[in-house]
Amino acid sequence: MALTDEVKRYLPDGIAARLKYPKLADFERPNVITTTADLVFNWARSHSVFPFQYGLACCAIEMLSSGFARFDIARYGMEVFRPTPRQCDLMIVAGTVNEKMAPVLLRLYEQMAEPKWVISMGACATSGGPFYDGYNVVNGVDKVVPVDVYIPGCPPRPEALFDGMLQLQRKIQQLTFARPEKVEPLYGADAPWHADAIGPQAQFGGRVSKKRLTP
Amino acid sequence: MSLQVGNVRIGAGELAARLAQGFAGELTDVAVQEPDTVVARLAREKLKDVAARLHDLEETPVDSLTLISSVDYVTHYECVYHLYSYAANLYVELHVRVPRGDPTVETVSDVWPGADWHEREAWDMMGIVFKGHPDPRRILLKDDWIGHPLRKDYVDDVRNHPYV
Secondary structure: OOOOHHHHOOOOOOHHHHHHOOOHHHHOOOOHHHHHHHHHHHHHHHOOOOEEEEEOOOHHHHHHHHHOOOOOHHHHOOOOOEOOHHHOOEEEEEOOOEOOOHHHHHHHHHHOOOOOEEEEEHHHHHHOHHHOOOOOEOOOHHHOOOOOEEEOOOOOOHHHHHHHHHHHHHHHOOOOOOOOOOOOOOOOOOOOOOHHHHOOOOOHHHOOOHHHHOO | OOOOOOOOOOOHHHHHHHHHHHOOOOEEEEEEEEOOEEEEEEOHHHHHHHHHHHHOOOOOOOOEEEEEEEEEOOOEEEEEEEEEEOOOOEEEEEEEEEEOOOOEEEOOOOOOOOHHHHHHHHHHHHOOEEEOOOOOOOOOOOOOOOOOOOOOOOOOOHHHOOOO
């Protein structure tokens, strides 16, 4: 960033030195440094996603098809499929996850380097799909790992996969270095939707028991 | 013996007659079911002995095991051994009844090595124990699964589903 005297005139006192030599604390709150750094890092991250090919069933055929010349996933900068989780930051779960595969999937997810994302491709990975009642089927990969984007379809066409990946790109571009102003607790009595915080009258006319809303 | 398939030119009726004669008292209800398939019933105590002799049969050795099915007839189980003879280009089906109270059969994986995984699958899905099997683990489900899901009286256990 070129800090000419002309530019410095319009900046508040002391900010010029901090722009040149930013401290760690300057990345903690949203400001001009974090927005610029976010722009660069999010652009790089969202256009160089390395997908982990986790093909389990027929969705994998559509995933492979999207990699070849007719659909050509390389147009979006996401074409470098890797067979190892350590080189990847996106896991595309394409197919039915069964009870034997679930712990393996969790282990592979944990071996991926941060930041990492998960796409649940197709009906099976999202909810169990047509095998929902199967004795050996996990009803959705979100029971095992956190999912960022769900793609419907049985199986989804490559266009649907691209749409899901573009949605993910948008999600990646919202990342920021800055810490949020206030971290809201997800669970426990401090959570904003906890029964004690809402009060009995606000919950569905006061008829729903506390037990259901308390995690 | 030549490895050419079907170089012993006999029909299924001829093979059925030879089996009924050579295994008299052991193979019962020998019949031709399809144009190329001989079906027979067999007591489970005689399975091991008959399997070894079928495998080393003179002129038409039944030297290939295609599949082991297991059936739940509610009153009893049944193992169906789908065999094939390359020399005669004919199939043989052996039906072995297994009582429900004691679902054990002798293994045939030392006669036909291909039986190994099929017997593991029959144990996994139907709970039939193969005595003398070299590696009696589950093959499709995870190792700590409770129950055998293809049995008619199978009730799913919530401990099988840690991710709910």
